[in-house]
Every structure is written in structure tokens, then in C-alpha cells.
Amino acid sequence: MSFLSATLSRVKPSPTIAVSNKAAEMRAAGADVIGLGAGEPDFDTPAHIRAAGINAIETGKTRYTAVDGIAELKSAICAKFKRDNGLDYTPAQVTVSSGGKQVLYNALMATLNPGDEVVIPAPYWVSYPDMVLLAGGTPVAVECGIDVGFKLTPEALEAAITPKTKWLIFNSPSNPTGAGYTRSELKGLTDVLMRHPHVWVMTDDMYEHLVYDDFTFCTPAEVEPGLYPRTLTTNGVSKAYCMTGWRIGYAAGPVELIAAMRKVQSQSTSNPCSISQWAAVEALNGPHDFIAENNAAFVRRRDLVVEMLNKAEGLTCPVPDGAFYVYPSIAGCIGKTTPKGTLIDTDETFATALLEETGVAVVFGAAFGVSPNFRVSYATADDTLREACTRIQTFCASLS
Numbered sequence: 001m002s003f004l005s006a007t008l009s010r011v012k013p014s015p016t017i018a019v020s021n022k023a024a025e026m027r028a029a030g031a032d033v034i035g036l037g038a039g040e041p042d043f044d045t046p047a048h049i050r051a052a053g054i055n056a057i058e059t060g061k062t063r064y065t066a067v068d069g070i071a072e073l074k075s076a077i078c079a080k081f082k083r084d085n086g087l088d089y090t091p092a093q094v095t096v097s098s099g100g101k102q103v104l105y106n107a108l109m110a111t112l113n114p115g116d117e118v119v120i121p122a123p124y125w126v127s128y129p130d131m132v133l134l135a136g137g138t139p140v141a142v143e144c145g146i147d148v149g150f151k152l153t154p155e156a157l158e159a160a161i162t163p164k165t166k167w168l169i170f171n172s173p174s175n176p177t178g179a180g181y182t183r184s185e186l187k188g189l190t191d192v193l194m195r196h197p198h199v200w201v202m203t204d205d206m207y208e209h210l211v212y213d214d215f216t217f218c219t220p221a222e223v224e225p226g227l228y229p230r231t232l233t234t235n236g237v238s239k240a241y242c243m244t245g246w247r248i249g250y251a252a253g254p255v256e257l258i259a260a261m262r263k264v265q266s267q268s269t270s271n272p273c274s275i276s277q278w279a280a281v282e283a284l285n286g287p288h289d290f291i292a293e294n295n296a297a298f299v300r301r302r303d304l305v306v307e308m309l310n311k312a313e314g315l316t317c318p319v320p321d322g323a324f325y326v327y328p329s330i331a332g333c334i335g336k337t338t339p340k341g342t343l344i345d346t347d348e349t350f351a352t353a354l355l356e357e358t359g360v361a362v363v364f365g366a367a368f369g370v371s372p373n374f375r376v377s378y379a380t381a382d383d384t385l386r387e388a389c390t391r392i393q394t395f396c397a398s399l400s
């Protein structure tokens with residue numbers, strides 16, 4: 001019998017981290033590798049937020065805090081929900097964790113029993129199904145293809161719900177597609193949920209502030225106040241505030257659920273880093289103008305990547321509403337062969353050949369539950385993106 005737990009055997013390591021590791025290994029061996037796999041902004045944490053972290057160190061804010069966050073951060077989070085989403089939450093309805101990932105993990109650990117189903121629209125962020133499995137639940141992926149803009153339709157949601165459904169995990173704008181739900185699209189989904197009172201919503205609003213053109217972000221409890229008592233609204237400072245390494249995520253929801261999540265955290269990691277919490281207070285309460293500046297760069301890069309990838313033979317790349325990802329289809333490349341003789345039969349073989357033959361690291365679509373596609377993170381310098389897309393174009397043109 002294996003020394004490792006049976007639970008662990010059900011989950012796989014994060015494929016996005018695996019791609020980054022492989023690219024790093026090739027780079028260390030001297031290869032000219034461009035990594036488009038990592039899901040984080042290339043901008044530094046803004047100076048005023050860094051200063052708040054330094055100040056926390058200098059003023060001795062370096063001890064244990066309350067398990068689920070300092071009062072100052074909870075009140076900044078309540079103010080954020082009111083300001084940005086029109087949602088009223090009290091500090092007792094708020095919890096802070098070491099990143100958005102831990103928030104979601106705590107919620108699933110706190111609520112799932114064997115047999116409980118969690119509806120997850122695909123393409124999904126790679127961690128959702130594995131976190132559900134780790135918590136003993138059953139992920140129910142609902143495929144939402146390029147034909148429906150990679151978005152869950154009310155009909156598909158209705159069909160996926162069973163008496164065992166406990167949660168719908170909702171993510172807009174989405175990792176990996178950047179697709180965002182309009183208010184009326186979201187209302188179509190919340191109308192379905194109103195007919196199924198046993199289903200709760202876990203909304204992952206991590207990319208709320210990274211939206212472009214005239215897209216307006218909205219979140220389930222705001223669109224359908226009737227869902228407020230069974231919605232966990234999760235968010236974090238990682239992406240919009242360029243704070244991925246600081247590890248602060250947060251959520252708001254019903255007091256009993258928040259207390260249960262606190263219990264999980266109290267017996268695992270305890271409080272998130274005290275210094276990061278003070279930096280997050282400044283992030284949420286301080287100036288936000290840098291977000292518009294960063295977004296201008298993201299839009300420019302998105303447009304560059306979409307245009308160049310659509311010119312690559314066999315690729316189709318929709319224009320996303322937000323986040324910093326594109327999710328092109330490689331349907332036109334399937335069945336072709338690379339100059340080195342590799343048959344492109346899946347998006348995984350495409351991504352592997354692209355990395356090995358051109359040095360461009362992307363994440364294959366099967367990791368996100370919808371194929372044949374790949375994910376590009378365009379949170380990197382324009383020149384790097386131009387070079388990477390040129391290599392992708394050359395690679396696609398070389399297939400026969």
C-alpha cells in the first residue's frame with residue numbers, strides 16, 4: 001500500500017506550475033525560452049503599498065494576528081465591497097487568507113461531504129476541480145466552448161444541477177479565457193439558481209479590476225440580491241494590485257460559513273502574513289490610479305497578441321473582456337505534423353512541440369478542461385510578446 005494518502009492520488013499537480021518549471025529548466029540549460037505560462041502581472045507592487053509593508057515591519061507589526069485577519073483589513077474589505085459592488089458586509093462576514101487560493105480551499109474544505117457535487121464551467125482555473133477532489137467532493141465540469149464565448153449558458157447550468165449539487169463556482173473575467181459575463185448574461189444564470197435553493201454560489205472575482213473596453217464587471221450577489229444569503233464572494237489583491245507574492249485573498253458571505261472557514265484556517269496555517277495584511281489595507285484604501293495605467297498596457301498587449309495569433313495558420317483567437325489571458329483554438333492545426341515529425345493530435349502535443357521546437361511556453365487547453373486550445377498569459381513586455389507570437393506564427397506555418 002502507498003505511504004501517501006488515497007485522497008492525494010486523486011489530484012494532479014498544477015499544470016501551470018509544471019509548464020513554468022519546464023521552461024525554467026530549459027532556460028537553465030541555456031535555451032532561449034519565452035514563458036507565457038505564468039498567471040501574474042509583470043509590474044512591481046506599487047510604491048505606496050510596498051511602503052506600507054515596510055512600515056509594518058519597522059513598527060513591529062510582525063506578530064500573530066487574529067486567525068482570519070486584522071480588524072483594519074476587514075473594515076477595508078467591507079468598504080471595498082460597498083464601494084465597488086454595492087454589497088453590505090460586516091466584519092463578521094469577512095475572512096482573510098493567504099491568497100485567493102486558500103480562501104477557495106477553506107470554503108470547499110468547510111462545506112463538502114463525499115458525494116457533494118460542485119458545478120464548474122469549463123474552461124476553468126486549473127485548481128478548482130482538484131481542490132474539490134481534495135475536499136472529498138465531486139467536480140462536475142460543464143464544457144463551454146468557443147461557440148458560446150467560453151461562457152456557461154442558463155440551459156447548461158440547469159442541466160448540470162442535481163439534488164447533490166452544493167456549489168456553482170463562478171469566475172468572471174475568467175482564467176484562462178478572459179471572458180466576462182455581462183449583467184444580463186449573469187442574470188440568466190442567477191435566475192436558474194433562484195429556482196434551485198439548495199445550490200450555493202462561490203464567485204471568484206479575482207480579475208474584477210482587470211476589464212477592458214466598455215466591459216462592466218458585476219458579481220452574483222449584486223445582480224441578484226436574493227442570492228446574497230447563499231453566496232460566497234471571493235476576491236484578492238494578487239492580480240490587480242500586483243501582489244501575487246504577498247499572499248492575501250479574502251471573502252465575504254454568511255457568518256456561519258465564514259466561521260467554518262476560519263476553523264479550517266485555525267488548524268492549518270493560522271493568520272495570513274501580518275506584514276502583507278497591512279500592505280493590503282493600503283492597497284484597498286489607497287490610490288487606485290495605477291490600475292488604469294496598467295490596464296492600458298494590458299489592452300495594448302491583448303490587441304497585439306490577438307491580432308498576431310489570428311494571423312497564425314490554423315489558430316482562432318477570440319478577443320477577451322478582461323484578465324490577462326487569451327485562449328486560442330488550434331483546431332486548424334490538429335492532424336498536422338511538425339518539421340521534426342511530431343503529429344499534432346492534441347493541444348498537449350502542440351504545446352510540447354511549441355516549447356521544444358521554438359522555445360515558447362504556453363499551457364495546453366486540456367489542463368483547463370476545453371480542447372483543442374492553449375492559454376497565453378500576455379502579462380509580459382510588448383517586445384517579448386511580439387517575438388513569441390512571431391515564433392508561434394512561424395511554427396504554425398511550418399506544420400504540414
Ligand SMILES: Cc1ncc(COP(=O)(O)O)c(C=O)c1O
Pocket residue numbers: 039098099100101102125171174175204206236237238244247248249
Ligand atoms: C481565477 C483565479 N482565482 C484565484 C487565483 C489565486 O490567486 P492567489 O494568488 O491570490 O492565491 C488565481 C491565480 O492564478 C486565479 O487565476
